[in-house]
Structure formats: C-alpha cells, structure tokens
Amino acid sequence: MKHGDEVFAIPLVSFKDFQASLIDGTPMARTEIWALDGAQIFPDGSVKLAQQEGFPDGLLVSNLRLLKASPTYHWSEFDSYVVELALEGLPYEVFREFAPGILPLAVLDFARVSTVKIQRLKNLLNRLEDRLQDVWERNDILTAEGRTAFRKWQGRRSLRQAITRTLRESGMRPAREQGYGRRSSLPNNESIQ
Structure with missing residues (x-):
C-alpha cells in the first residue's frame, strides 16, 4: 500500500477477504484479499484500489475491514x-x-x-x-x-x-x-x- 511517497508491505497471510463501502456509503460485496494488491491509502482512511480485472480503474473505498481466514489445518x-x-x-x-x-x-x-x-x-x-x-x-x-x-x-x-x-x-x-x-x-x- 502507498501513502504519499512511502510504500508499506502489509503481510496478510491470515486474512482471506475484506469488506468495504464505496465513498457514498454503498456496501461492497465481500472481496478476496488479493484485490488490495497495489492499493493506495489516503490520510482520511480511504483506499484506492489498483486497476485490476473486475474493478473500475481507481475505485475508491472506505470503511475497510479485513476478514480473517478460518483455520482449516493444524500446523505440524x-x-x-x-x-x-x-x-x-x-x-x-x-x-x-x-x-x-x-x-x-x-x-x-x-x-x-x-x-x-x-x-x-x-x-x-x-x-x-x-x-x-x-x-x-x-x-x-x-x-x-x-x-x-x-x-x-x-x-x-x-x-x-x-x-x-x-x-x-x-x-x-x-x-x-x-x-x-x-x-x-x-x-x-x-x-x-
């Protein structure tokens, strides 16, 4: 994610999806976490998604909530x-x-x-x-x-x-x-x- 000239890598291995709202408050459908790849975050907390298949160019969202993946396996x-x-x-x-x-x-x-x-x-x-x-x-x-x-x-x-x-x-x-x-x-x- 980018903020100004700074780029932040946020490890999201334990998250599978996210929920957000469009800027007008319309809720978005639950979306897979990969859609945040290359996104920009702004000081007001809004997030601009990078151009990707299935999303309009520069889609701006707010109220972003990451949803944890359900554990499906026990590590040995x-x-x-x-x-x-x-x-x-x-x-x-x-x-x-x-x-x-x-x-x-x-x-x-x-x-x-x-x-x-x-x-x-x-x-x-x-x-x-x-x-x-x-x-x-x-x-x-x-x-x-x-x-x-x-x-x-x-x-x-x-x-x-x-x-x-x-x-x-x-x-x-x-x-x-x-x-x-x-x-x-x-x-x-x-x-x-």
Whole structure:
C-alpha cells in the first residue's frame, strides 16, 4: 500500500477477504484479499484500489475491514520440515528470532514465507516427494512415533497432495497465481525454483 511517497508491505497471510463501502456509503460485496494488491491509502482512511480485472480503474473505498481466514489445518513439525526443505539452499530469510536476547530460538516467519513465489511447482514437488519418500523408507531416520506423526501429517492424501497442502497453507503460491506477480519484499525479487 502507498501513502504519499512511502510504500508499506502489509503481510496478510491470515486474512482471506475484506469488506468495504464505496465513498457514498454503498456496501461492497465481500472481496478476496488479493484485490488490495497495489492499493493506495489516503490520510482520511480511504483506499484506492489498483486497476485490476473486475474493478473500475481507481475505485475508491472506505470503511475497510479485513476478514480473517478460518483455520482449516493444524500446523505440524512435518509441515515446518517441508517448508524448510522447499527453501533449502536458497537465499530466503524466512526465520526470525523467537525472543531476542532471551531465548536462542528461531521460528518460521509466515509473513516472510508467504512472499515466496514458486516458479516451477512441478520440479519442487518432485524434489520434495523424493526427499520425503527417502525419509519414510529409511529406518534409521524415523522412530515409531515419527512414523505415526508422518502418517498423521499425510492423512489420506498421497504424499504429493500432502506436500502441496503444506506449501499452500504456508502461504507459498505459484508465481502465476493471481495476486503474486508484484511482490518485491524478497531480495532481488527472487523466486523459488
């Protein structure tokens, strides 16, 4: 969002939709969050939407309310492992200190993860599927409890479907998906290969 010459990146991974009113007070229908990509905010609180398909050029709205997405999935250690594998060897900074100066822990920062654009989804899925299949087949890696947790994470889906679900729930999206073409919060606008 822009205010004057300043540009603000607002991580919205936990929001799915928004509601707003036209300037004359007419309520707008519930709208998907991607429609705020490239919007401008003005000192009076009104928001000018960027030109996008389905909206008139320069649509001005007020009373903007972000609507949280309903949690549909419980994050597990295997989900974190899949995200770490997906970013392995790439220059993304997706971890942050949990309690700087108090605890020496780093946690996934999902606002940062959600800015990752996947260029070659099929290649990434093939690589992750091979790695996780190898983890499952090697008896020296997973304990009995680990195998139970792995099966619980996978659920009734194929391994590939479970990986895809995890990537989507983390906020990562294919670069061609609507709303993901103009992100610039990663160094050099890099994308995951």
